Amino acid sequence: MSKRLFGLLLVLPALAVIAFLFILPLIMSAVGAFRVDGGAFGWGNFYKTFDLYTNDIIFTVVIITISTALIGIGSIAIGGYLTLGEHPVAVAILRWLYRWPMFIPFIVVGQILRTFLAKSGLMNSTLISLGLLTPLSAQSYLDWRGIVIAFVWKQTPFVALLVAGAMASINRDTIEAARNLGASRLRVLFEIVVPQVSVTLTVGLILSFVTMMSVLSVPLMINAQSPTMLTADIAFRVNAYGDYGVANALGLVSLVLASSVAWIYLRQSLKERA
Numbered sequence: 001m002s003k004r005l006f007g008l009l010l011v012l013p014a015l016a017v018i019a020f021l022f023i024l025p026l027i028m029s030a031v032g033a034f035r036v037d038g039g040a041f042g043w044g045n046f047y048k049t050f051d052l053y054t055n056d057i058i059f060t061v062v063i064i065t066i067s068t069a070l071i072g073i074g075s076i077a078i079g080g081y082l083t084l085g086e087h088p089v090a091v092a093i094l095r096w097l098y099r100w101p102m103f104i105p106f107i108v109v110g111q112i113l114r115t116f117l118a119k120s121g122l123m124n125s126t127l128i129s130l131g132l133l134t135p136l137s138a139q140s141y142l143d144w145r146g147i148v149i150a151f152v153w154k155q156t157p158f159v160a161l162l163v164a165g166a167m168a169s170i171n172r173d174t175i176e177a178a179r180n181l182g183a184s185r186l187r188v189l190f191e192i193v194v195p196q197v198s199v200t201l202t203v204g205l206i207l208s209f210v211t212m213m214s215v216l217s218v219p220l221m222i223n224a225q226s227p228t229m230l231t232a233d234i235a236f237r238v239n240a241y242g243d244y245g246v247a248n249a250l251g252l253v254s255l256v257l258a259s260s261v262a263w264i265y266l267r268q269s270l271k272e273r274a
Helices: 002-034 044-084 088-097 106-116 122-129 144-168 172-180 185-196 198-213 217-222 230-241 244-273
Strands: none
Touching: 002 044, 002 244, 044 088, 044 144, 044 185, 044 198, 044 230, 044 244, 106 122, 106 144, 106 217, 144 185, 144 198, 144 217, 172 185, 185 198, 198 244, 217 230, 230 244
């Protein structure tokens, strides 16, 4: 009994943090989403949400889906080269270089790409100085493309780190056997290596999906026009109108979108275990 009490005391601070910083705000947000004028409960906030922000909901889903797909491709490419690459110098440089974006906060990423992707930013200035672009043909990427670039650049190292670790733990005998039978590195990667790390890849992509759903700084700093992402809409409803009802409804919509992806993964995992 004393050991159980001691174990409970050890986890109690963590449970308190989860309860007061996550569970309680979630309950309050859910209640506030259904509370309309006069203190009654109804669907009014959700009607207003879908009336005003349907395009933003679709925009958010499309942006996050594209970013997640590109993150998956990039992480497979990085992890595959770290596992199957035959140039030791290139592998060492890539291993040292690809992790750096993980240590940069999203707000810094937004500021960096805001100056890099602008019409007169560093990217266009470099291309113009190299003669690859004319000043008249330069264009700004501070729109949905900038958001996708920011998300992919920031989250690919995180997923690649998980995938590369999983690939490194694979039995090398299967890889060497396939190479000895004449299989190319690309075929070995997609037919032997990737299927064995698919669970790790899926977990990393789900975590990235949920993370990108919660980012506020990137859409505010890169794409200020409409349509925009739900996080920017939530901030706008609170700061401009003090409308916590619609903001809470938007938050629940975001929660449903994020939970649906996790539910698909859990359902697939249960089928595989069964």
